[in-house]
Amino acid sequence: MGGLRDHESVSELVRRLTAALPPEAVLSRPEERLVYACDGQTLHPGEADVVVLPSSTAEVVAALRVARDLGVPVVPRGAGTGLSGGAIAAHGGVLLGTARMKTILAVDPVERRARLQPGVVNIDVSRAAAPHGLRFAPDPSSQVACTIGGNVAENSGGPHTLRLGVTTNHVTGLVLVTADAEVHRLGECAESPTTADDGLIGAIVGSEGLFGVVTEIVVRLVPGAEEVRTFLASYRSVADAARAVAAVIAAGVVPAAVELMDRLAVRAVEEHARAGFPLDAEAVLLVELEGSVAEVDALQEPVLAALRAHAAIDARAAEDDDHRARMWNGRKQALGALGKISRGYYTHDGVVPPSRLAEALERIAEIGRRYGLRIASVNHAGDGNLHPLILFDRADADELRRAADAGREILSTCLDLGGSLTGEHGVGSEKRELLDRQFDEPTRALFARLRRAFDPDERMNPGKLFPSGSRCGEGRVPLGTKAARGGWL
Numbered sequence: 214m215g216g217l218r219d220h221e222s223v224s225e226l227v228r229r230l231t232a233a234l235p236p237e238a239v240l241s242r243p244e245e246r247l248v249y250a251c252d253g254q255t256l257h258p259g260e261a262d263v264v265v266l267p268s269s270t271a272e273v274v275a276a277l278r279v280a281r282d283l284g285v286p287v288v289p290r291g292a293g294t295g296l297s298g299g300a301i302a303a304h305g306g307v308l309l310g311t312a313r314m315k316t317i318l319a320v321d322p323v324e325r326r327a328r329l330q331p332g333v334v335n336i337d338v339s340r341a342a343a344p345h346g347l348r349f350a351p352d353p354s355s356q357v358a359c360t361i362g363g364n365v366a367e368n369s370g371g372p373h374t375l376r377l378g379v380t381t382n383h384v385t386g387l388v389l390v391t392a393d394a395e396v397h398r399l400g401e402c403a404e405s406p407t408t409a410d411d412g413l414i415g416a417i418v419g420s421e422g423l424f425g426v427v428t429e430i431v432v433r434l435v436p437g438a439e440e441v442r443t444f445l446a447s448y449r450s451v452a453d454a455a456r457a458v459a460a461v462i463a464a465g466v467v468p469a470a471v472e473l474m475d476r477l478a479v480r481a482v483e484e485h486a487r488a489g490f491p492l493d494a495e496a497v498l499l500v501e502l503e504g505s506v507a508e509v510d511a512l513q514e515p516v517l518a519a520l521r522a523h524a525a526i527d528a529r530a531a532e533d534d535d536h537r538a539r540m541w542n543g544r545k546q547a548l549g550a551l552g553k554i555s556r557g558y559y560t561h562d563g564v565v566p567p568s569r570l571a572e573a574l575e576r577i578a579e580i581g582r583r584y585g586l587r588i589a590s591v592n593h594a595g596d597g598n599l600h601p602l603i604l605f606d607r608a609d610a611d612e613l614r615r616a617a618d619a620g621r622e623i624l625s626t627c628l629d630l631g632g633s634l635t636g637e638h639g640v641g642s643e644k645r646e647l648l649d650r651q652f653d654e655p656t657r658a659l660f661a662r663l664r665r666a667f668d669p670d671e672r673m674n675p676g677k678l679f680p681s682g683s684r685c686g687e688g689r690v691p692l693g694t695k696a697a698r699g700g701w702l
């Protein structure tokens with residue numbers, strides 16, 4: 214993409230950004246920009262013309278004014294752990310990173326709120342809240358690296374969001390700077406919070422950086438549970454484990470977490486982290502209950518009965534806190550562990566109704582056999598959120614093609630079973646061409662109208678979420694404008 218922009222336009226862009234921002238906040242050398250060429254999904258790289266690292270809302274406004282005046286695209290970026298190619302500059306332009314916006318502005322233990330800059334790392338919120346007996350519930354497995362801004366943009370979940378809800382259920386205020394460099398204060402970030410329209414926050418959370426740059430976030434903090442009990446169950450088949458998940462849900466219990474890993478994932482985790490998972494099973498379930506002691510006591514037997522109802526090899530409580538911590542550490546490191554046994558892997562993120570989980574996992578295994586690829590399974594099984602990881606060697610062009618084709622087939626299978634293209638990783642560059650399989654034309658048009666309400670020129674994060682043919686920005690920029698001459702849109 215870089216070759217499409219003329220040198221003069223890029224030089225002008227860099228000159229104006231350097232005048233508007235502190236010198237250390239503008240990175241324009243090729244080796245500096247290279248670091249931002251992809252995110253956790255490496256199949257869709259994109260080259261930014263310049264990277265800016267503002268440290269305040271005012272500096273974000275300054276950068277967006279320059280981009281607005283020159284008609285240049287802007288791509289927000291947190292830690293770049295996203296898995297759908299959302300934080301890459303697909304059309305060049307300005308990549309705006311939040312790495313210098315990492316201040317925890319306030320923790321209020323009485324109101325149970327934290328006020329955060331967007332570059333704060335997820336786990337640091339719970340660390341700051343812990344002395345008050347509080348935590349931030351959404352806990353993506355990437356929480357040691359990913360940012361709150363990224364969580365907001367992707368509406369991230371995590372192993373422990375089954376009971377307490379995903380990011381959207383915990384955001385009570387936002388500051389959003391739109392592409393026209395206007396600052397919008399919403400919910401508990403509003404000048405007068407009582408008059409705030411919280412409905413807009415729901416639209417912005419999960420908008421994948423297409424509505425603007427989120428520069429401040431207020432999140433709800435939740436108290437730690439009085440009792441936490443974790444159960445490990447193992448099975449001779451993935452389908453049995455999946456049926457046990459459906460049985461737990463059908464028993465009317467909503468655990469804090471229900472995670473399913475197959476044999477390939479468990480072996481990788483055990484080699485990497487010695488988490489204490491059994492190696493003789495085809496699948497394991499990690500189920501966690503939390504609440505008052507009385508509540509957890511009351512739920513323990515129904516949960517164990519459901520876990521044992523489908524030919525479990527074993528189902529029992531974690532031995533002690535150390536065993537529990539090791540298992541969760543192992544689960545959260547599963548993707549990294551799989552990275553050690555394969556030259557590459559492609560993480561997918563589909564959803565199926567929990568009642569179709571067993572069928573979905575059997576069909577995914579069959580897809581792996583047909584394409585001659587190993588597929589590991591690491592799932593937030595309680596809400597039907599599947600993460601099949603296709604192992605492949607990207608140096609082998611044929612294997613790369615088969616991995617991409619198998620991935621598309623897996624997502625189609627999720628849709629066929631009444632599910633969704635994404636549970637938590639977003640659409641990004643990766644899945645946009647499949648959007649028309651999930652949403653009909655009038656619905657996609659409605660999404661597009663909503664986007665244009667925030668960003669009429671479609672300069673925020675172009676090339677994401679919407680199928681390429683429907684990008685209204687393409688061909689709409691009047692010839693002779695700077696944007697058209699620069700070749701950005």
Ligand SMILES: Cc1cc2nc3c(=O)[nH]c(=O)nc-3n(C[C@H](O)[C@H](O)[C@H](O)COP(=O)(O)OP(=O)(O)OC[C@H]3O[C@@H](n4cnc5c(N)ncnc54)[C@H](O)[C@@H]3O)c2cc1C
Pocket residue numbers: 252253288289290291292293294295296299300311331352353354355358359360361362363364365366367368369370371372421422423425426427428548549637638674
């Ligand atoms: C090992 C591993 C495990 C993971 N586990 C989980 C999991 O359990 N649950 C889960 O939900 N995800 C998971 N993810 C995916 C990823 O970590 C999340 O999507 C995360 O929220 C991305 O945060 P980030 O800071 O890295 O954002 P980035 O990858 O930098 O950006 C993601 C998107 O957010 C936008 N964005 C970033 N910051 C802003 C901002 N301030 N304003 C507006 N838009 C912004 C970007 O434009 C992009 O579209 C995992 C990833 C990895 C690598």
